[in-house]
Amino acid sequence: MEFLVSHKAYEAQNRYKALGFDGYSHMLFPSPENAYLETNITIEFKFDKNTDGVLLFAGSTKDSDFIAISIKNDSILLRFDCGEGTVEDLYRGPLEKNVWHSLHVFRKFCAQSEIQIDNRNAMTDDITELVHYKGITVDQGIFVGGATTEIVSLEEKAGTTSGFVGCIRKIVVNDVALLDSQEGINLSLDEATYCNLDEPKVYLGKKLVKKTDNTTDKKSGVNTFQSKNVGFSGNSYVQLLAPDDIDRYMELRISIKLKEPNGIIYFDRTWNRILAIYLENSFVFVLFSIGNDQTLLRSEFQLPLNVWKKLEVWRSGRAILLKVANQMWIEGRIFATDIQESATKTTYFGGAPMDVLPEQLKTMKGFFGCMRKICQNARMLHLHRDALVSVNTHDCGWNPCFEMSCEQSSRCINQHTSAVCLCKYPLRGKRCEYKNDVKFTTKAMRFSGISYLRFASREVMEHIMGETLNLRFTLRLQKLEYKSSQSSEQILVYAASNDNDGDYMKLRLLKDKKLELLVDLGSGVTVVSHPIILNEESWHDVVILREASQISLIVDELEVSTTATGDSTELNVYDSLFIGGALSGDKLYNGFKGCLRNIVIDSASVTHPEHASEAINLSEC
Template structure:
């Protein structure tokens, strides 16, 4: 009697131990199940999985692992019949080869040869026992009664345990599922959810729309890499399949957590009748099926999928022939009997289907996929899976989680940095401009910005500045063959745009005026890790590109529109969100490398100063980083070289020399300018004379440059157009002014002044009338129709000629200047009246150089 009691207690203990991993699944064992080894019907149209001797059920309730060491023996050569073959597979028609061959493949997952021997010898007895199970269940149905229900209820409580083995719990949304709702009136779903029956718990739940999660679908989540839980799916428009009726190629990268589940499905009719195709995991193998109307073709992988690892699957159909490649292994093939075309009238489903039981007999699988997907590609199109769906290709979705929600929980970004998932298994900190490091912990600014592939600089958009005409110059050094260098668009949903990008090593300039882009491509690939200079030009529909002084390439935009309308911000080196970039730009990755200079319509973009926002900007390797300029001088990079811009009173190559007034010269001495030189005169009398209704300017100069600004007075305010300028353009002297309503431009074509000889200039403005005289020659006159007669200007400096002159001039005088007079006053002491200046020295006899 004691022995009997002891035996009873031991049996109860073992039963309780095994139940810790038991989960119940809808259906019955004979109709198909997902168990790896044994299946046991528990009543109420539910079943649970069990394991063979020396194996135990793991926490997902489906798979088994070895529980105790067992002795290995050589496998028997005894054969078994088809009826005896039973490893708990879902459907007998899942095998495309003979059972004996399939057995040899599946045996690799079991680590015990003596177990296989025992299994084969006893398989007949177990098969007969299972065959009679259904009859016994019917007879005992009334006797079970409440007991069966109680047992099922107790086992359903185990659902609140960790459902998937060896998985980080952070991957699974932390939902409290201890309470089971029986009726929809008991649970109030949010606007983003719908109450449906849930067979897994014999109750109801809120089915969440794509992009939402939670008990009541109240939580909004970002999804780039979807996770499927067996009950959900994503759909893509059937329009993507419209040209795939004869041939197609699908590529999918997925990480399964179980051996079974529907991956892909589409058909002619919702129930899969007639034409269809599907890809499913069945018993750990991939099975690809399609029907062109002449019978189902079943193609099964040679190898099993790798559970909890990334797998790459390629399935194709070319007319009647289908093929399957798994993880780069050998291909398996199948062929349709007669017909070759599939009619697709239903949307493409990923990870499941809205009515799995209706298509289970066609696909061989009645359960949805459990795991993650990071890539889905049809022919040449990679589907963009993202929430909210309007930014991607997803048409609809139900019960989809994020496979990367845990990544940012382990990263602590500092100083305003934000965590961003950049791949299916990696996240980084996006650091604001001025911060670098893994956590943005390092303070760092840059002279020449470097872009890492997850970087960008954001500026105010170009707007109407390039409405009719566009000139852009960019100096860059690429490190990778693909990446967006410059982009400005009209709206996040498309429309006009202008872009410069590297695509497979070639430089592409694109612009779209509303009816299709012009695509202008470099003649050859650009060399990596070398500095390049590209000049872009667009006038109306015509565009051109000149790379490194090579021959220009040209292109035209399509359609009738000729104006470029841009409303969004300008991005350099990448973009904050490539879903806001037009697909017609042809690029979806950021630039990797350095960008030294960007000039738009003659105006340099101050890359490290006047930006709205910057992310992950590092310092490019350049000699300017070593701060070679002394005494407050500014290092100006010029591709691989540099030039020091010296403060007034300092000079030489690195501003190391101190220059006194005597060193530079007196008011009768000529002053040398070298293109990036300037003097700012701060004198009330000079300002008064220049802004009077009548003003006169006289000076002498010499240069060997055909362009350069000599004299400028204007406003700092961008909306104030008043200015007065004298310069050299095309080798001739040009006098221009604006009193508030249109430019007056007077050019003397008589004398060519870029001849290294001294020339005398006299310019007069009398109210609205201008006069220009060069070397005592003929006076050229012009009057502007304007109600204003006075010039409203200030006396500010000239740090940036292009910006200051609003693109009218891009370089200063290369040469010498002397004898400056304002309105009949004596010769002006330029150094004595100077408020500030750069790169000023005394003009020597041979001080005419080709400065750059």
């Protein structure tokens, strides 16, 4: 006997299946009414091969308003525009095949966004330069798995015109479930398209128009996508051809997001003229010189970290102007009379080679953060695409931990664009793949700059928070291969609730190999600087003493004392004490490089990593 299955019976049979997409299909869902100003999107998807494709698109068919989420080069690309410029964020993969992924994307106005996939770290973006328009107009609805060919400039908006290849089982927008295969919810405006994960896919829904024979495809396997948001790591730079008219005038507009407060943003020079834009302690400086005459501009306020800010610099003849975000224009002028014609051949962004920098900038690192929307002399620049030379740059939002697999469930931290596995003792190795089987015999612990001891027990923290403290240890610096100064400061002792927000104590080894103690009991920072320069050949005894507000730093029996600011006598830090380095949230501080022994916290002696609550990346000296 042969049975005929009605359409309703077919729908009931498939209502708990995910939707399937073959790269040429898409589904249309209604847009929640409150999605104009804010979109909070969750998509659960799965694929069995790596291809670029649109996951979600909503916006205007012909105008600039849109939000698009795509898979691009095994990463998540988010782009949106409220009418005054496209915001782009790239959340680096790779994405594992044949595994269900949960993607969360949040957009508020065009001023804030957040991307998170699975249980990885979220990537947030605060945009302060786009303030005039806040909403995104949605004409037809929310396209999923692809988008209609009626959308103007789809590739420019979404990064690809291809549809998604794989399965989608859940779509939630602003708490409205548009699709939930587990709950049997499907609000699609199109005929359903189902995906059977164990059998060949059944495609019933709307198809995109396939390319005709005379359409040229880009070669498969060739990575042609380059983000317009460029990331710099302090040792990066991009060299470009200078505009033809740069010697007559220079007008530069650029948006930057700082990760660190110091570094070179822009540099160009001729044989007798220099223009440099750089950061120092989060202030923006512009150095302009002609011959022996120079002027230096400084922004009125410091720039915050991890927030997009717009810079504008204008030069014409002897005049130079600077504008930072909403601050007033600042003007400077050169009074040199021996101006001679000379040609600027190249410009540098994010840093520059040491041999082209003037003496006053040779010790400065490059920019650490992201750049986008760069316009120079009425020409929009694409740093990746236009570069003559690109050194150590990457897509903004790239996280090296995506490409690192730390073993034994160890945590990975992005340390200056390098993946660092936090190996809990007795684990060791780059990926925590080895285990220390030999017991400590010397009672001296080696710290590598990415190591630390963390103490969180009540007994230890009572000493830190109380009115008295006697913390002592003996240290020996790591021998440098070349006789030069350290590249950065190193944390030796750290205790804080939040990074410099409220009470804290920090002992750091400066670049000149002197120790500096910073203590804030709630009324301001007190600094104790010690004059002794530590050498690499000897062990040095270090003691931190605190009796109420009286603070002392002792190095090799030489004591330097002072009184803390204010009336408070206690250090209100409740979380942890770090020795040899520190971790705050996702930030791993530059730790001590060398050996520590004879660690004593008041009367408690620390002679083994197991005496700490947590011992990370430690070995025996």
